[in-house]
Amino acid sequence: MTSNLAEQFLLDPDVVFLNHGSFGACPKPVFEDYQRWQLKLERQPVAFLDSRRGLEANLRAARLALAAELGSAPENIAQVTNATTGLNIALQSLPLAEGDEILTTDHEYSALEKTLVFVARRTGARIVVVKVPMPFVSAEAFHEAVLAGITPRTRVLFLSHITSPTALLFPIERLIAEARARGIFSVIDGAHTPGHIPLSLDALGADVYSGNCHKWMMSPKGSAFLHVRPDLQTMIDPLVVSHGWTADNKEPGVRGPLGNSAFIDEIEMQGTRDPSPWLAVPSAIAFRHAHDWWRVAAECRNLAQETAERVRGQFGLDALSSPEFSAPQMVAIPIPPCDPLAIHDALLADYGIEIPVFAWQDRHIARLSCQGYNTRGQMDVLVEALAELFGLRQRHRKLNTA
Structure with missing residues (x-):
């Protein structure tokens, strides 16, 4: 090293x-940039948090840098505090009903397992857990095991990209394509992925992907993103209804209060919070490139x-x-x-x-x-x-x- x-x-x-x-x-250097943003916030909180006086431009600059790094458009990425939050937003927005099935594996992160149970109890959906063949030595065996769990009632495919308990890199590309072909929502837990492996979100093609920047991308804690395909963004509801919400958010093309898509403004514009971790993401990306x-x-x-x-x-x-x-x-x-x-x-x-x-x-x-x-x-x-x-x-x- x-x-x-x-x-x-x-x-x-x-x-x-x-x-x-x-x-x-x-x-x-990234932490110093993070503290620089925090100092600017504390020196003039009103000016810093006023979208007309620079906040929206700063948020967009971070969104642009991250989108370029992750192979997508900035309009498809919204700032969240962590991947668990992003995935909760998406999973709790899905139009599930009694008898629908959520297909997942036995290698998922415990917090998201609880989220799936919460969603299932609220909607009447059923969780189907696939046992992944171990030891994990064959992409084909993994694909076959997951595909065997799909039924006519399957509405959601929920997979980790990199698993938390077993540190496995799941070959998910084929399964995402198969889910699309069958009209199944693909929701990917990418908590460990950004900065860990090269990632192109548009090429991957998942309907929903949420990842952390504070892990392997090495930005400050509290920086993560939710990526949603453009044609599905009107489906997404915020967990917290605040200033960014618009009653017409289900109409395609409706802009939020800051002029972004309603998808971005509803998730990002939620009352007073410190955006400094997110604003330091470009510094983390620059550090990685420099080294x-x-x-x-x-x-x-x-x-x-x-x-x-x-x-x-x-x-x-x-x-x-x-x-x-x-x-x-x-x-x-x-x-x-x-x-x-x-x-x-x-x-x-x-x-x-x-x-x-x-x-x-x-x-x-x-x-x-x-x-x-x-x-x-x-x-x-x-x-x-x-x-x-x-x-x-x-x-x-x-x-x-x-």
């Missing part, structure tokens, strides 16, 4: 931070896969997937049966390692994130710490409950 990249971040040097996937980490981040990401992928192989090797456990279906910079590493919280707490207290450890279905997992500030030496610390905690180095044997 490039040795000076850690100096670009604000992370505690006493912590081996291997959990970028949960909340991200913001580089110093050739796709090259950095490729180095991270190699280091993550190598580390996962070392850990699995010492425990004699199989991988959850072949490398091509693992998220490039994030890998779910199987570990022996244990008390996950005890292992997590011991890693942090005794070794200074911050990494999520949890049980998922019948497996126990340490989910490793590798970002540009991580080093091979830190990976050595993780490998040795896990060996000691599980008794391979005769230490902390009591934590292993196998």
